[in-house]
Amino acid sequence: xxxxxxxxxxxxxxxxxxxxxxxxxxxxxxxxxxxxxxxxxxxxxxxxxxxxxxxxxxxxxxxxxxxxxxxxxxxxxxxxxxxxxxxxxxxxxxxxxxxxxxxxxxxxxxxxxxxxxxxxxxxxxxxxxxxxxxxxxxxxxxxxxxxxxxxxxxxxxxxxxxxxxxxxxxxx
Numbered sequence: 477x478x479x480x481x482x483x484x485x486x487x488x489x490x491x492x493x494x495x496x497x498x499x500x501x502x503x504x505x506x507x508x509x510x511x512x513x514x515x516x517x518x519x520x521x522x523x524x525x526x527x528x529x530x531x532x533x534x535x536x537x538x539x540x541x542x543x544x545x546x547x548x549x550x551x552x553x554x555x556x557x558x559x560x561x562x563x564x565x566x567x568x569x570x571x572x573x574x575x576x577x578x579x580x581x582x583x584x585x586x587x588x589x590x591x592x593x594x595x596x597x598x599x600x601x602x603x604x605x606x607x608x609x610x611x612x613x614x615x616x617x618x619x620x621x622x623x624x625x626x627x628x629x630x631x632x633x634x635x636x637x638x639x640x641x642x643x644x645x646x647x648x
Contacts, residue, residue, distance in 0.1 A: 499555065500516070500517065500518075501517055501552075502517070502551065502552040502554055502555035503517055503518045503521070503548075503549065503550050503551030503552055503555045503556075503585070504518070504551075504555060505518045505546060505547055505548055505549065508545035508546060508547050508594055508595075509545060509546050510534075510543070510544070510545060510546070511527075511530050511531055511534045511544045511545070511546055512531060512534070513546075516546070516549075517550060518546060518548065518549035518550050518551065519546050519549050519550075520550075521549070521550035521588050522549050522550050522588045522589075522591060523587070523588040523589050523624065525624055525626075526588070526589060526590075526591065526623070526624040529609045529610050529611055529624055530544070530591060530593075530609075530611065530622075532609055533601075533602065533605065533606065533609040533611055536605070537598065537601045537602075537605070540601065542597050542598055542601045543597075543598065544593055544598045544602075545593070545594050545595065545598065546591055546592065546593065547592040547593065547594045547620060548585065548590075548591070548592035548620075549585065549588070549590075549591045549592070550585060550586075550588040551583065551585040551586055552586070553580035553581075553586055554580075556577075556578070556579070556580040556583045556585060556586050557579070557580050559577050560573060560577045560578070560579050560580070562577075563576055563577040571641070574640060574641045574646065575617065575639040575640060575641050576617070576618075576639070576640070577640075578640055578646055579646075582645060582646045582647075584614075584623055584645075589623055589624065590614075590621060590622070590623050591621075591622050591623075592618075592620045592621055592622075593620055593622055594620060599613075599619050599620060602622060603619075606622065606628075606633070607628040607629065607632050607633045608629060609629070610624050610625050610626045610627075610628050610629050611623075611624060611625075611628075612624075612625045612628050612633035612634065613633065613636060614636065614637060614643070615636060615637050615638070615639050615640055615643070616636045616637065616638050616639065617638065617639040618639070618640075
């Protein structure tokens with residue numbers, strides 16, 4: 477395998493039933509939800525340290541009149557595979573899809589270590605203040621995608637990758 481190609485997975489043709497309840501149980505977020513919603517698997521299955529940092533930041537942002545919503549968070553491997561397959565269909569190849577969607581075996585969403593935040597005001601607030609909570613944007617092309625980098629509290633966020641295909645973690 478060349479490093480620029482995503483890893484193929486055993487669940488290559490994963491399918492989830494169309495039921496929104498089943499999809500939500502696998503991490504789908506059909507409508508943005510508050511970061512404090514404990515009834516949504518995409519939120520409550522986030523890594524506890526990421527969720528705690530996110531909720532601290534959201535509480536402080538609220539004092540500035542900014543509300544955070546989760547557009548995506550934890551995802552099951554099956555749901556991540558479905559998203560990747562949809563991206564392959566949309567962009568025409570696995571290589572092109574990898575600029576936007578990771579495979580289940582490389583996705584920080586599957587491990588609960590990534591969260592997609594909205595709206596734009598929340599992303600702007602995080603862009604300015606997120607490092608103080610260890611919350612960092614990781615990809616230049618995904619301003620909504622944040623991960624926990626505890627060292628950012630003291631040293632600032634690391635440089636952005638252009639897109640996920642440039643992230644060494646995606647080359648497993």
